[in-house]
Amino acid sequence: MSTIKRVIAAVALAGAAGSVAAVAAAGPASAVARGPQPVSNRLTAVKANTASWVNIYWRTNRPVCNAKVAVDGGRQVRVSYPGLRRTTTFTTGNTLRPGRTAATPIRVNPIARRSGVVVLRASMSYTDCGRHARTQWTRANLSLPVIRQIGGAPGNHRPGHR
Template structure:
């Protein structure tokens, strides 16, 4: 029985050593370029059942050209864009350089009186600014905090004898 245990232990040790050698040979993980990404996925809070403009801020690690952003709010949030367009682009144009930050404005209209967090789905189409650049896409889920709509009611009249 002890020979069996030693054999199993030796095989386990050899397997572990092989795994460590493989990881060491692979070297440190190299970060792959990600392209345009939101700076944060949490948008500014808006009031329920009220149209409001919010900005989605973007950054990138590689050149971005011909950018267009569409945002889907599902049934909970109606989304529109500046100048009655079908998409939005950066406030500085349709390109973004590495290390820079730019905003894409959207108008949101939460279709509820209740508060909470609503998930919006943003899709950006863009190219890498090359001569024969192909269109690429990036997608991101954005959290839109919705503040409950407060309905102000007149205070009840004070009646004598009720304190």
């Protein structure tokens, strides 16, 4: 009897280990991002209290049509779009094909008293280019490095100093 119990226990243990391995293998595959996503969540550094144009680069693994991007900077960053619109779209139009990369320009004006990184929240509405396509959404947090310039420009010295 003890040999049978050991065999049953071994089979049960092997089955449990197999199911854990299957779940572990399926985990990363289900975490693969679908649809449009930023190429990088880190944007170009900008100067504090200065309006600057920044591009958000996007890529996708499926067709994207009718894309519109809105960015929320909270209280720390004023965000505006080309043409005084309420949203922005890709510089090449409002579509993005799989394997391609496109940029959406935004104008940022960080209101900062010191250097640091500000989080912007980008939301994109889009369709999958089908005949009866429903509007879908994707959201991403973006890091905007803000540099506070202290002192004058290089080479500018105070009077009497060299």
